[in-house]
Amino acid sequence: MLSCEQIRAALSARLDGESPGIADDIIDAHLAGCSECKAFYDRAVALNDQLASDLVPLGEPSAMQPPDLADAILAEVEPQWRRSAANRAAFLAVARVVLALIAVIYVVWAVMILADSTVVQPIVAEGQPLPERADPALANLLVEAASVRLALALGLATAAWRPRLAAGLVPLVAALWTFGLGFAVRGIVLGALSAPQLAHLCLLAISALCLGMAWYFGPSGRTWQESWRTLGSRPY
Known part of the structure; x- marks a missing residue:
């Protein structure tokens, strides 16, 4: 059984244009049943689109290599993980x-x-x-x-x-x-x-x-x- 952390790592790899290491149907099935991972994926996609639009210069071809957004995505999501872990520990x-x-x-x-x-x-x-x-x-x-x-x-x-x-x-x-x-x-x-x-x-x-x-x-x-x-x- 795959954990939420493994699914989210696969989603990050998919957004970065890398191989997720997990079959797409398994990822999609997990997203259909896990509201937290679905919310994570939606936030990551929105952040990916926003950063991509900011980083693509005018006049450049849209098919350029997408930038590595792993650090930006983690910086956005990690504080929420930390708050959740702190609440559970308390x-x-x-x-x-x-x-x-x-x-x-x-x-x-x-x-x-x-x-x-x-x-x-x-x-x-x-x-x-x-x-x-x-x-x-x-x-x-x-x-x-x-x-x-x-x-x-x-x-x-x-x-x-x-x-x-x-x-x-x-x-x-x-x-x-x-x-x-x-x-x-x-x-x-x-x-x-x-x-x-x-x-x-x-x-x-x-x-x-x-x-x-x-x-x-x-x-x-x-x-x-x-x-x-x-x-x-x-x-x-």
Whole structure:
């Protein structure tokens, strides 16, 4: 699969009268499905015509050798590429920082839950009665809740470290948020929505959003965009 950079290099070569190195039907099919490359080609053609008209002296034959316009075209288009790359890097950096912060919050939260579980955890000698505050079922639920938060912290930290892995966590976090939202609505109706439940729901929503940003603006996002554009190509 050809990238946009390869197609644009071939278009520049075509405008300069050189061999593009890629078949014309492949280039035209890509232009039909990629609005960015089509806009690049239109700008390059317009700039080529403008510079050619300025450089051809009056009275000279129109069939003269066209000048090398590669530098002028790159000078026109390169700032836009730089702005696009800078914007992508900024969004990716924000997503990674937020994911790392949420991972730290989940770790602290899990430690607090484990500390609470020790109060109701029934640790007694065999044959001895349970303490008054012992609640084995609640203790197991608290341990499981802490395990879920530690697992989320590990996944989010991994996505912040390697954004290309973020796509695998998006369905998981989105599913947790969806089920959590359903229980939150029930809690609102019954007047029993707790602050930890609401905080967990908000953290899941922010995590899903940042995971999507890390995937979209990271290295894997460009491959996904190019693959999607390829589906719209219509060869002659």
